[in-house]
Amino acid sequence: MTDLQRVNITKQHPAAYKALTALSSEVQEAAAAVGLDPLLVELLKIRASQINGCAFCLRMHTRDALKKGETPTGSPYCPDGKRPATSPRPTAPPSA
Template identity: 70%
Template sequence: MVNLSKQHPSAYKSLIALNGEADEAVKQAGLDPLLGELVKIRVSQLNGCAFCLRMHTRDAIAKGETSDRLAVVAAWWESQYFTDQEQAALGLAEEVTRLSVPAREDWDNGSLNDEQISAVSWLTVVMNAWNRVAIRSHYPVGP
């Protein structure tokens, strides 16, 4: 097993810097940091990354997220727990991750402006990269 962060630490540090830029873009776009955690959780669910799921679920709880909302984030479109903006961000994150569905008309309800769409897109790109680093490196996830 190859730990990517140890094999090429400068690439890993660049990803850390890009992560910071994406988080800052979310903040500058006026999006709630909790929405950012929901996006990170959903992207990690789609990618099957246990390491990132555990980390960002804990981060979301620390920021005040509820267990009910966390329980249904995998089926966000079937619940009434999420605001229009959260639904739009989660749909956009799925589109960027899957590169096919849902189509823009399925998530673009007008609640995200262009800056926010860009911020959520960058956050999703970075989260996809982190998921792949963690999965490929076989980061341990135990109790």
């Protein structure tokens, strides 16, 4: 396989993908239990995908973040990982 070929992790490594999705579900539940914003969790997944260099995961989590309210000018698209000053995302205070 060359560097330009894509890996279909669901077909080539189904057991690993199943384990990753199970871990992701546990993380989602734990994050929700402590009141973390689901979009923040998705942005963390995007950053991990950037660090790991996984295009498959980066694409998947970017799509999920857009569905959860992220904008195309938000951090997944910024090379330095910082949100542009002209596009702040309002945050609600954590519920007590």
